Amino acid sequence: MSRVGGAVQRIEKRTEERVQKAVEQVAGEASATMTANLDAANERAERIVAATAKVEARQLWSAAASMCLALLPVAVVVAGLWMGISGLITGAQWALDVDGSVWLGIGRWIVVGAGLAGAGYALFASARWLVGLVETWKGRGMPKWPRWRK
Helix, strand or coil: CHHHHHHHHHHHHHHHHHHHHHHHHHHHHHHHHHHHHHHHHHHHHHHHHHHHHHHHHHHHHHHHHHHHHHHHHHHHHHHHHHHHHHHHHHHHHHHHCCCCCHHHHHHHHHHHHHHHHHHHHHHHHHHHHHHHHHHHHHCCCCCCHHHHCC
């Protein structure tokens, strides 16, 4: 019986060693697989971060361009007002400097009036265009009131 008991113990010991080796091997393979999966996930995340940075940079330039385009009409209207006022002052000085000649004064005032009318119409057209642009921006994608009920 003691021989049988020793044989059983040896078999148990070998079986235990084999099971331990198998567990270590499976754990090593699982660890390697998990490390590979983590590396792949990190690589995908880095690509996503790089793509996001490119998109953000494009959006920044797009926002800057939109701001410039929005401020350009305002600058044109302000410059038009400035030029109209300075033209009125300069034109009035020029029309008054006739050295007593009535017809020369009348002709100059007609020219000043025509210039002011042209400048006024230009400011009116610029303001009308600006209002239309703002209405387009505000109403983008939204139907007008009578049409949304249909």
